[in-house]
Amino acid sequence: MKYCKKCVQPDTRPGIYFNEDRICGACLYEEEKKNIDWSSREKELREIVTWAKQKAEENKSNYECVIGVSGGKDSTFQALYARDRLGLRVLLVSGEPDGITEFGKKNIENLKQLGFDCITLRPNPKIIKKLIRKDFFEFVNPVKVTEFSLWASAYIIADKFNIPLVIQGENDALTLGVKKTALKDNDDALDINKSDTLASGWSRYLGNEVTEKDLFMFKYDEESIRRKQIRAIWLQYYAKEWSQPHNGEFAIKHGLTTRPKDTDPAEIGTYGLYYSLDSDLTPVNQLLKHIKFGFGLCTDHACYDVREGKITREEAIELVKKYDGKCSYKLIKNFCDYIGITVDEFWKTAESVRGDMWENKNGNWSLKDPIWEK
């Protein structure tokens, strides 16, 4: 594996871009940000706001914008930015995950209590469970299907309620430095269907007693949305202050409950306490990502913190060495019970996708050339 010289980004991330000096796309974007004319972007955003207000009048829509929220740090920032900075009449849509954690419940309630109307879309748990199981065996990815419902929720409501503007948060093409995806590195969030996760399409979930009617909350009518001239934007493109650590600190100031300070990072695979609070499937998925690609959640969080100057690259490497890809037995067992498999079956499936960056020495898997040995 090769790693970015500035952060700890590995070249095994699907679609990642590195320049000839071995700097990753995300670090390059961090530099680019300094040259962006933010005041002209702000102006552009104000024009969109003016347009959305007029359009809501015309549509006789009670709301000017809709935001899909989990109650986590990004959605808290988006909601307050849209209402308080942009002066928009906001409707929140919460796509509640199956088996939402106590933190998740608290945080979505906190966000509502900050003063918002909110609609919850919750797909049938029996269907979700079936689809998670399918994705686990086909993609060894237990969170893929939840992304469909999460992304679709805001578009479904915008379409049904004739709300002109959807405000999404972060464009992976910018932050992760993933330039090879079909997503453009601009403000247009309408083509989210083309992202790596969603490109496989909802129709592959049909069959095994799952019909199109069961999948209503997993997809949106792109044609209807374009016909109604509904716009969808990435707030990250316009908000200079947008970053994972910034949003974390902002949301904590506004009442976000993080994981407790004494959380053992080895149980969840990262030291980052304000990420992915609403679902315990994340650490399990990140363990699987670590097996496939040789990096996990701790790498992502350490990259963000290095870029923000919160930790040094050396500190990041230590954290990655200690915590990347770790996940407690309890979380794995809970997941296995949930989809009705044994822990042995779990590991057998996980091993089937182990990447070639691993080698087995005396029955133990280790990375062939990890970042801490460079």
Ligand SMILES: [Zn+2]
């Ligand atoms: Zn980098």
